Amino acid sequence: MDGPWRPLRHFVLKVHSRCDLACDHCYIYEHADQSWRGRPVTMAPATVRAAAGRIAQHAARHGLARVGVILHGGEPLLLGAGRLRAVLEELRGTITAVCELDLRMQTNAVRLDAPTCELLLDHRVRVGVSLDGGRADNDRHRRYRNGASSHAKVRAALELLRRPRYRPLYAGLLCTVDPANDPQSVYEALLAEDPPRIDLLLPHATWDEPPAPVGPWLRAFHERWAAAGCPVPVRLFDSIRSLGLGGPSQTEAVGLDDGDVVVIETDGAWEEPDSMKTTVDGGAATGLTVFDASADDVTDLPAMRRRRSGLSALSDTCRSCDLVRQCGGGLTAHRWSAARGFDNPSVYCDDLKELIIAINEHPGPVAGDLGALPADAFDGLAYGYGDAAAVALLADAELAVNRALVGEVVGETAAGGRLLADLERRAPEVFDEVLRHPFVRSWAVSCLDGGGSDCDPDWTAAIAAAVAVRAGIEAEIPVRAHGGRIHLPTVGFFAAPAAEVTVIPEPGGFTLRWPGGRTQVPGARNGWHEARWVTVDGVRILLEDADPYRDRLEHAAAGHLDAAAAGGWSAVLAQAWDHLAADAPEQLDGLRQGLRAIVPLAPAPDGTLRSATSRHAFGALGLARADDPAALAVLLVHEFQHTKLGAVLDLIDLVPDDAVTERLRVGWRPDPRPVEAALQGAYAHLAVADVWRRRDNPELFRMYRDWTAEAIDALLTGDRLTPAGARFVRRMADTVHSWPG
Structure with a gap:
């Protein structure tokens, strides 16, 4: 089950292990793992120094151009300005000597003020803020220990982040889904804060403590978002859509991408992501610390290897599911049960299926003019890939371009145009196959660009003859020689003994006739050279070694192949x-x-x-x-x-x-x-x-x-x-x- 070895590139630093709120859905304080009770309240300077050194060491060893570090807790702003500045200076000074550092903070924001924003601006720290919706939605869980609301202070902090000076700090909102809240009102409240991005977090749960269903809530939120024109990125939705198009995931919550996140606790302990704290007491522990183990040592652990094992780490139920490459089995922790360990589908399996199907059927509108390409095809190609359907759309569009260019060269009323129109009517599929030949367009463009002696406007006859021969249509088509050859695109070429040769299709082949001579194809030693096709994995590919218009590339074409x-x-x-x-x-x-x-x-x-x-x-x-x-x-x-x-x-x-x-x-x-x-x-x-x-x-x-x-x-x-x-x-x-x- 071990996955491939990969370097880590995202590190979560628990710089403060306590919080000034008492959120009853918190996975750190309210779930199975209670290790926080025995850890230092703050990360000591020596621990920060050791952590920064390990990250820089890892980046240097593996030539990483960039790593990400997230300051987390508890609540990182409980550090206070002086200790926070020291942490940021240590991280910037040590890690940026080796590679670029993407530095972020996740906060409840109740202590975020203008002086703190200035400090974060100085050190280029982007800030994610936790907010579950409007006041009633947020107060359901995110309260002070005395029960008081935190909502007003969070909104004041968000108003600060929206100011032009501090807007570069604003990374987005993290909303924990609660099906007891109305998804429409949550959507409106989050959008009112003008976030650069929204993250939807499923409440951490296992099969031993299953959650309430969230599928209908997620679907309703998605429908509202899509109906509004997808005005802001939503990481979960965008990841599911991307995965469906063959692209990457942006979150470990879905997809089969390699897990590359590791946590460093306030005492320097290396740990798996915090979600694992919901499984058992010590569920995230590795037994290693930054003082005695490198990041390479952490990546070698069986638990971390499991996170990189893709399909092989999933249950039989997941591997047999049609949606597995989008779902990826969900978050690892959500598969846990005491009876079967992680050999289960996600406890949110039905909810994820409901959401994935909704997104696949109604992905939402796309901004910008995408012309003839549907949004899913456009995005699939943009991710660097493009499936068969997307490339087929491109091929059909290019066929239409070829048709238009050939029509412009020969003219619909000219003899060549009338001949092609008749052949298209009689053999439309063969006609399209010949016009798809790449160098039909090269010829047409050469003519329309004033190709001079290099362009033969009468080459339309060669195209027509190729269609007639391939379709077995009775005709007599005179074809002029080009460079001493008669070339029928996708069919072959003939070393012409005359300036013009008539092509006469007939059952089982065709005849080539010229003044004073003729030959039949197929036939032995008659000067005809059949086009060379190779078949690879069921794909028929033309080895084009003769087309007179193939030589339009940056490098010279080779001659005819033996x-x-x-x-x-x-x-x-x-x-x-x-x-x-x-x-x-x-x-x-x-x-x-x-x-x-x-x-x-x-x-x-x-x-x-x-x-x-x-x-x-x-x-x-x-x-x-x-x-x-x-x-x-x-x-x-x-x-x-x-x-x-x-x-x-x-x-x-x-x-x-x-x-x-x-x-x-x-x-x-x-x-x-x-x-x-x-x-x-x-x-x-x-x-x-x-x-x-x-x-x-x-x-x-x-x-x-x-x-x-x-x-x-x-x-x-x-x-x-x-x-x-x-x-x-x-x-x-x-x-x-x-x-x-």
């Missing part, structure tokens, strides 16, 4: 596909749907890997053959990202017109890149980083991840993207930020 070379391509592609199944499984369905042709490229003189795509050849990847199938798999992923994003850009403006002259610095090129080129590169490198992450190659993973993250930050700065473009890049950021390390 049988041995074609066989070599077939073998290495099959092996590369096996690597994709292991290292890029989320990309496979999209590749199966959208990859139509591979153009063998001339190898680089220095032997380096070489690949390319064209914006005007959807589904075609140019690759110089690599003898290493693992390397070829990376090239396939990289270039297919470009072809997907090119299709998205055909449908939706992600970059505004006034940004075309801007240039951005990117890690993978020495020269500043146009905004769209930076977006293309970041999108490709996101997928490549994911491959190296799965291959457990830390050096290459970090390089590609950092390139991607830096480009994303630059793209999201200023007005470099349209609203749809900003949404797309934020989804990319969600994926990058979900990766451990």
Whole structure:
């Protein structure tokens, strides 16, 4: 059941173990684990120093670019200004010497005032505030020990955080769900505080102490939120929707993402997340402290390994459920029972199912013009993947583009236009298959751009002949030679002995006729070369080594392949596909749907890997053959990202017109890149980083991840993207930020 070893990147520091409220639903004071009673009230300076050192040590050992630290309690503001400043200075001084530090605090906010906000602003600490709704909702649980309400003080603190000066501190609201509260009134009360984000926390419970049902409450809250246009991110809802589209989770409450959170108590003890305190007394304990054990030691513990075990850590009930990849079995602690340990579904299983089904059926509207792409397809692609349905939408849209461009070249009333229209009517499926050929568009664009001698406007006859031959439609179609060849896209080519050859389809093949000669296909040694197709994992891919319009890529295309070379391509592609199944499984369905042709490229003189795509050849990847199938798999992923994003850009403006002259610095090129080129590169490198992450190659993973993250930050700065473009890049950021390390 042990999961893969991964470094930790989120640390919770219990800087104060007591609280000034007496919330009766608190998982620290009111549940099975009572270890807080024997711990120091505050974290001593030496313990803070040791904790900061362990975090910095872990980040340095594993080359982490960024770690997150959350100050927690009890109530962290009970530290007082002086001790809080000392903690922040120690953390900033020690950890930022090694990596970037994302520093946050979770507080009940009753002690948050302007001087404290100034201190937090100085140290760039973002603040999450606990609030369960309006006064009646909040007072149900969040009261002082004497029963007095805390609501007014919390609202005063939130008013402070909404001021322009302190708004950068405001991270969001944490609301513990109580089905006794009205979800509509809770929603309105939370929205009134203008939060950057809302977290909904399910009350911690186990099978030994089951909770009241919360599914109807969650569904009602979601319906109200969706009806309002999803005005603020709700982490639970956004995570469920993201997981349904193949994207990452933003919370450990759902999904199968690796658990990477660890707690350091006031006495320096390393512990599992606080939710485990609801299971048994000592349920979160590890037996290790920051004084005698490193973060690496913690990650090696069986309990922490279990949190990274994905499906294998779940019960049979969970593994057989259709929704498991979205639910992920829920929070680990919520699976507990004394009789079976964690070998149960979540005690909230029915509630999570109800919510997931509601979100899948009614995800809510999406801001921005997404053109012909539904929101789920758009977001699935933006996360860096895109399932078969999303890529099929892109392919259909590109077919429509090809149709329009071909029609513009030949004209509907011209002879070529009438011939194509007749063939489409008689064999619509075959017609579409030929027009989907990537280099039909390359030809049309060349003609419309004034391609000169390189463009043959009469090539429409070759397209028509290809349709007629494949469909077996009786016709006589004269086709002009191009570069000494007659090329029928997706069918093959003929070394033409004349300037024009007539193609005559007939049962079982076709005849090629020219002045003074003719030959039949199939036939022996007749000069005809059939198009080379390879089948990999049931996918039929054209090895395009002859199309006269394939040479529109950054690198030169290789010549015609002989049988041995074609066989070599077939073998290495099959092996590369096996690597994709292991290292890029989320990309496979999209590749199966959208990859139509591979153009063998001339190898680089220095032997380096070489690949390319064209914006005007959807589904075609140019690759110089690599003898290493693992390397070829990376090239396939990289270039297919470009072809997907090119299709998205055909449908939706992600970059505004006034940004075309801007240039951005990117890690993978020495020269500043146009905004769209930076977006293309970041999108490709996101997928490549994911491959190296799965291959457990830390050096290459970090390089590609950092390139991607830096480009994303630059793209999201200023007005470099349209609203749809900003949404797309934020989804990319969600994926990058979900990766451990």
